[in-house]
Amino acid sequence: MSVERAIKLLRLLVSVESPSGREFNFAMLLRELIEESGHKVTVQRLSSSSCNLIVNPTRKPELAILAHMDTVMPMIPPEVRGTVVCGRGACDVKGGIAALLLALERVDLARVSVVFTGDEEESGSGALLYSLEYSPKTVVVVEPSSLRVANAARGALELLVIVRGEGAHGSIDTDRDAFSRFLELLLTLRRRYRVRVISVHAGSEDLYATPDECRALIDITADDWRSVLNEVSSLLSRLGATWKIVDAASSWEVCGSLLDVFKEILSHHGLPSEPVTYPAWTDATRLAEFGIPALIFGPGELALAHTPRESIDAREVVKCAEVLADVIREVEERGAELEFVRLPRRQT
Secondary structure, eight states, X not given: OOHHHHHHHHHHXXXXXXXXXXXXXXXXXXXXXXXXXXXXXXXXXXXXXXXXEEESOOSSOSEEEEEEOOBOSSOOOOEEETTEEESTTIIIIIHHHHHHHHHHTTOOOSSEEEEEESOTTTTOHHHHHHHHHHOOSSEEEEOOOTTOOEEEXXXXXXXXXXXXXXXXXXTSOOSOSHHHHHHHHHHHHHTTSOEEEEEEEEXXXXXOEEOSEXXXXXXEEOSSHHHHHHXXXXXXXXXXXXXXXXXXXXXXXXXXHHHHHHHHHHHHTTOOOSOEEEOSOOHHHHHHTTTOOEEEEOSSOGGGTTSTTOEEEHHHHHHXXXXXXXXXHHHHHHGGGOOEXXXXXXXX
8 A cells, every 4th residue: 555545546535525414425425436346335325425434334333434425514625744745634533535545455354344423523313314224233433533543432512601790891800790600600611621612712802801601622531421411500500500411421342252353463564552541532432332342543642633734644554444344354354253242331
């Protein structure tokens, strides 16, 4: 597998927009590329403008490898800097898609399906619809993990919090305005939990006054989101804030012989083999809610995803393709011998 081929392929993929719910044109490009490598592809419709692509559409495959086609917006056109390809979706997750396309050129599929899903960045409906209809036994979800295999993911509770206060003319010193009260709330939460602020909206540039309302989207690490919600909602109520749930998921962890195979293959390729915990929500978490065990693995650095700096090194894409091709060959050879075991919730 050549780096030059990976750069050319990845540049093509990044050049085509694929926002959530509108991935169909990108999917048709993928379908053409996949069929050129001799594989059968089925289109599973999500809507008139969104779909899944299923390579080797067999029921209850021993393994399904999933990669989502959609990206966040706005579009950032591709740019190549040496072996690094920059642009929207380069690492999340078109670098992983390029790796799968390269792997598909070198393997035959019977017990393994490869699925390119829609709508992951919004609701995860693509992975859910595929799993409900095809019932894969195990799953590998391709996401930027810096070529580390994740056998666990931390849970999280995402809340829209609304804090109200007393506005005043901008020249008046006060700690009773909504933003000051939100800061107080945030510090209180951070003394108890790991909290990330996703967005904050308070006040107006056109109105010289301290704000009487502050709206913030926050993400709280949670092993069991329901128990955390009970604690947090009581605290928010005492501080006079209102809230609503945007998203929620509990932590999960798996082990088993497929993980052992993955670790052996990573070691063979000179890569770190010790499993890690993935910090973000992925389709793997949605599948865990339905009892389908999964691993997470892929090229690219998660910290760059969704940012103007999004990029990936094509050498990492090639290495990922080699690992995934070996995983597919191993599952095709050993089949039902490989299994997962769900473990109790992982403490984050």
